[in-house]
Amino acid sequence: MISWTKHRIVLFLFLIILIVETYLVSTASIGLSLVIYTILSYLILLFVGSYFLELEYYMPVKKDLNNKKEIALTFDDGPNPEITPQLLEVFKTHGIQVNFFCIGEKLEDQKELVNQMIQEGHLIANHSYTHSNFFPLKSVKAMTEELRQTNRIIKELTKIENLYFRPPFGVSNPLVAKTVRKLGMQVIGWNLRSYDTVIKGEKLFKRLVQKTKGGDIVLLHDNHQDIVDVVERYVVYAKKNGFTFVKL
């Protein structure tokens, strides 16, 4: 059965408009430029829909939590042999558990570290096998293989069947949507994008504090040193303000 995602509704409307416009152009009622503008607008919409996962343009995305006293910290692109252990130390000190969206290849390289993450109760989820720049351009077959391979590694290490996936770069398109549907996986987005790869230190901490509404899924990366201190300060701040940290 067809699910009426935003993308399909827009495509349907776009085709109707295009047919009407083509007819009007043929009767010389309107100029060709209007057709070109329509196509351009559609292409812009496709791009915006691909880039902003939170718009749920191609597929449903979990972006926040129901309980407004909870926060889920999510870390992409690890595990990292230098940064992740420092974060684990912080989480142990403050008695919280978080979510790691890991790259399959890195899981294979860091089995001992992953075992520690699991033993300390953190969630390990799928962030593709290679995190290749070309991931969004891959075929459904190739994407399926990447996701399955990473799920296999997660199963082997955690004994748990993982269903959570976060697309590399947060980029989505109809092929990503099809892959996820095929595998019955749930896409996890965010409602608080930290931009921690660009913003650092005090500025990053302030951004996190300002943007916290409760029920947030926070997007972070465990691949740069700066994150360790900022996350610790944020955890202290949030706990003081009555929030609890949860796994998805």
Ligand SMILES: [Zn+2]
């Ligand atoms: Zn990533």
